[in-house]
Amino acid sequence: MTFFRRCVLPLRCLPLRRRHLPLLGVVALLLMAVGCSGSSHSMRYFHTAVSEPGPGLPQFIAVGYVDDQPIDRYDSITKKDIPQVSWMEEFGNDNPKYWETETQKRQGWESISRVDLVTLRKRFKQQNSTGVHTLQLMYGCEVGPDGQLREGRFQYAYDGEDFLALDRGTVTWTARVPQALVTKSRWETETQDAEFQKSYLEGTCVEWLQRYLGYGSKTLLRTEAPVTRVARKKGYDGQETLFCQLYGFYPKDIEVTWMKDGEDRRAETMTGGVVPNSDGTYNTWLSIEVDPKEKGRYQCRVGHDSLPEPLDLAWEEPASNLLLIVEVVVGVVLAAILLVVGVTVYMRKRRAERGYKATPGSDQGSDNSTRVEVPDA
Incomplete structure (x- = not known):
């Protein structure tokens, strides 16, 4: 049985040939926008397959990212590729067949991954072993501030260890462990897979990253100061x-x-x-x-x-402890003075009010008292 059977059917190929959506003329403008941003941007896809699924752990998961923002997700429970951000929903509205096509591709990958896990367990002599075994794939590209490709990766891992990776420079596969040599030999002698993936990373991946950046520009091209x-x-x-x-x-x-x-x-x-x-x-x-x-x-x-x-x-020396103590003491003293003044004013006011109400007769007597007139000189 051939490990990692590639593209047996068109829909089972990697989600790399996106010819179902024509590239628009805005790519050049988006390249300019990215160039002005001064930052790098990336698009990456992560596939994870497990030999023994469990609660909360689907047998197959595929997640796409632009920069560090998840844009879509597929798993073997929902059986659908689903947008993870609002601007990807807008992207799907503008391209009605996008999600249907991507779902079919992920379903093809799910079928392939199940067969590949069986093959790998045989390669590593784990047919009778217990526990969960994992197969992971990561592929994608990163562009620099000028919009040009800075890095492209296509690599596999098994049980958390590197297994096989594409070398774009030599257009060959690098086997990280002896068990990967069989796959390396077959892919390099029987297929043009390395050439195809190199072409994807250097062309299609960059073009689609620019399209996604155009739709998600409000969040992906924003700036926030530290x-x-x-x-x-x-x-x-x-x-x-x-x-x-x-x-x-x-x-x-x-x-x-x-x-x-x-x-x-x-x-x-x-x-x-x-x-x-x-x-x-x-x-x-x-x-x-x-x-x-x-x-x-x-x-x-x-x-x-x-x-x-x-x-x-630069490092700035904080106020000394003595100064802080003085400030606290002064603050307490001022608060105490204000409190005493407030209480004194209040008490005087209360006494004045009591005196006015307690001697109403005195006020009337004052008004009825005999006035002594000073005779004219």
């Missing part, structure tokens, strides 16, 4: 670590480095990488170990599409 913070942590050896923290920025591409007296100190820094947030934005951090006496010479330089020019962030 919220910045510089923090400090004391070490045990007399040194200190400065942290440059950035939150809530979009797009993902960002340039961050620590500078000392204007000199790039990238080689001395550590970073946690760029991590997505639940709201679609990103965060990252960068740290560097410094001599406490020299921390004023360091600045964190940040470059991002949302910024008209790079930011230079």
